Amino acid sequence: MWPRFLSSAYPMERHYFLVPKFALSLIGFYPEQKRSWPLRAWSFINFFILTYGCYAEAHYGIRQIPTNIALALDALCPVASSILSLLKMLAIWWYQDEFKWLIQRVRKLTEQQRSARKLGYKRRFYTLATRLTTLLLCCGFCTSTSYSVRHLLDNMLRRAHGKDWIYETPFKMIFPDALLRLPLYPLIYMLVHWHGYITVVCFVGADGFFLGFCFYLTVLLHSLRDDVCDLLALGEHEPLPTAQQEARIVRRMERLVDRHNEIAELTARLSGVMVEITLGHFVTSSLIIGTSVVDMLLFSGVGIIVxxxxxxxxxTEIFLYCLGGTYIMDACLELSRSTFGSHWHGHSVRVQKMTLLMIARAQRVLIIKIPFFSPSLETLTSILRFTGSLIALAKSVI
Structure with a gap:
């Protein structure tokens, strides 16, 4: 049975960035939070834990490369995600004012769409965004928890066979020996475990922002398409519009063109704040997936499940990026096709020119611009193909 917040009956206004808000609020990095001193201190503590965890994991993995490649990959595989989450945390903090403005502006624009059809678009995309980001949160939570479960099961099996408990952390990290002995060991263990959850909420928050903005902009594009087609519609037996009616249509068309321009501006501003996050994700995605699959082949038992x-x-992360980009591009092309298929040719020359201008603008699809990549399902196919090549290469070397 679905939890209530995953159902389409859940209030739409509460769906708006529901999961990213929950995730980033846990560590004090949600842009709309009031920046009090206790919140600043809590966010700094989480930043320090994540930063040291990245250093300790990377140090441990690099030291193990000459002697034990399997153990090295076991440390370096999660550290890639940790470093990427650190990048996302820094980007959200650096652009927090811009994120806050985008969240509030897109919220205001979507709240203005109130017809029955538009409410249907909102319900569909708002619910889908919540469900997909919840799926990502569950996958991340299970991944982080599985590392601790694996470590505990391994030690329980050792104790069952009369062997000593290995005082290691769930993620392979370098720590001073004094911290890996009683009585400090349980505290260090909990901090490392929390480090895994910080990694999870950072990428859930950043990826949820990307997917959410893409879906909400898609709602705005669909709403704009409906308004344009309704404005230009002409009945079969209706007389041609009078000059006065055409003047009203021109004024309304100007407002629709302004709305289209604002959606394009919002997409450009979103590209500006997401460029580092998206570029880092696309550059490292093949490496992370390939390394995890190689680790899957090297380990057995619980290690495979991890x-x-x-x-x-x-x-799931990289799929959500590509899915969001595809929805925006498809919405732009649909706006262009629907506008061209409307009765724009039955109006005055002024209206025809404005319509052709909108068609031309819509054909230049809106994308989240990042160097070398364009988030789309075609890009996902290329990434998976390259990942397969990396896995085949790694299998031939190891």
């Missing part, structure tokens, strides 16, 4: 879940989480 990396199956990890591969699902990383695959």
């Amino acid at each position: 990396y199956v879940v990890y591969t699902c989480a990383v695959g």
Whole structure:
């Protein structure tokens, strides 16, 4: 049975960035939070834990490369995600004012769409965004938890066979020996475990922002398409519009053109704040997925389950980026096709020129512009193909 917040009956205004808000609020990085001193201190503590965790994991993995490649990959695979989450945390903090403005502006624009059809678009895309980001949160939570479960099960099996408990952290990290002994060991263990959850909420928050903005902009594009087609519609037996009617249509068309321009501006501003996050994700996605699959082949027992879940989480991340970009591009092309298929040719020359201008603008599809990549399902296919090549290469070398 679905939780209530995943159902379409859940209030739409509460769906708006529901999961990213929950995730980033846990660590004090949601842009709309009031920046009080206790919140600043809590966010700094989480930043420090994540930063040291990235250093400790990377140090441990690099030291193990000459002696034990399997152990090295076991440390370096999650550290890639941790470093990427650190990048996302820094980007959200650096652009927090811009994120806040975008959240509030897109919210205001979507709240203005109130017809029955538009409410249907909102319900569909708002619910879909919540469900997909919840799926990502569950995959990340299961991945982080599985590392701790694996470590605990391994030690329980060792104790059952009369062997000593290995005082290691769930994620392979370098720590001073004094911290890996009683009585400090349980505290360090909990901090490392929390480090895994910080990694999860960072990528859920950033990826949820990307997917949410893409879906909400798609709602605005669909609403704009309906308004344009309704404005230009002419009945079969209706007389041609009078000069006065055409003047009203021109004024309304000007407002629709302004709305289209604002959607394009919002997409450009979103590209500006998401460029580092999206570029880093696309550059490292093949490496992370490939490394996790290689680890899956090297380990056995619980270790396989850990990396199956990890591969699902990383695959879900990159899929959401490509899905969001595809929805925006399809909405732009649909706006262009629907506008061209309307009765624009039955209006005055002024209206015809404005319509052709909108068609030309819509054909230049809106994309989240990042260097070398364009988030789309075609890009996802290329990434998976390259990942397969990396896996085949790694299998031939190891």
